[in-house]
Amino acid sequence: MSLFGDWGYLGLFLGCFLAATIFPFSSDALFVASLGLGGSVTLTLFWGTLGNWLGSLTSYWVGYAGKWEWIEKWFKVKRETLEKQKSKVNKYGSLLALLTWLPFIGDIFAIALGFYKTKFWPTAIFMLIGKLLRFVIITIVFLYFADKLEWFVD
Secondary structure, eight states, X not given: OOTTTTTHHHHHHHHHHHHTTTSOOOHHHHHHHHHHTTXXXXXXXXXXXXXXXXXXXXXXXXXXXXXXXHXXXXXXXXXXXXHHHHHHHHHHGGGGGGGGGSTTHHHHHHHHHHHTTOOHHHHHHHHHHHHHHHHHHHHHHHHHHHTXXXXXXX
C-alpha cells in the first residue's frame, strides 16, 4: 500500500503521534484517509492508536517535568488557580485520561495529568482506552458510510 507516498503506516503512526502532542494536526483526518486509501482496518487501528497514545504519553511527561514556579512565572497563572485545578484533577484522577482523545483540549488534559502527577499506569491505560474507542467508532462510521458514498468517489 502506498499510503502517503512511501511513508505507509509509519506516516500514520508519526502523524497520529504528533497530533497527540501540542502540534495542531488532525489524527482523525489522517486515520480516515488511511482507511479511504485502502489501509487494513486492523493495521490502521493498531498504528493510529499506538501513535496517538504514545503522543499523549509524551505530553503527559512534558507536564510531569513542569514546575509550578514556571507556570506562575511564564504563563502568569496564580498559585490559587493551580490549586483549584489540582483539586479538580484529584477528584477525578486518572479517569480524566479518557478525555485525551478530544480535539485540542485533549492535549491539555494529558499535560495537566502529568503536571498534577496522576498515577502513571492507570492514566496510561485510560488514555489507551479512550484513543482506541475513538478510532474504533471512527472506523465503524467510515465502514458504514464508505459503500454508501462510493458514487461520490467514482
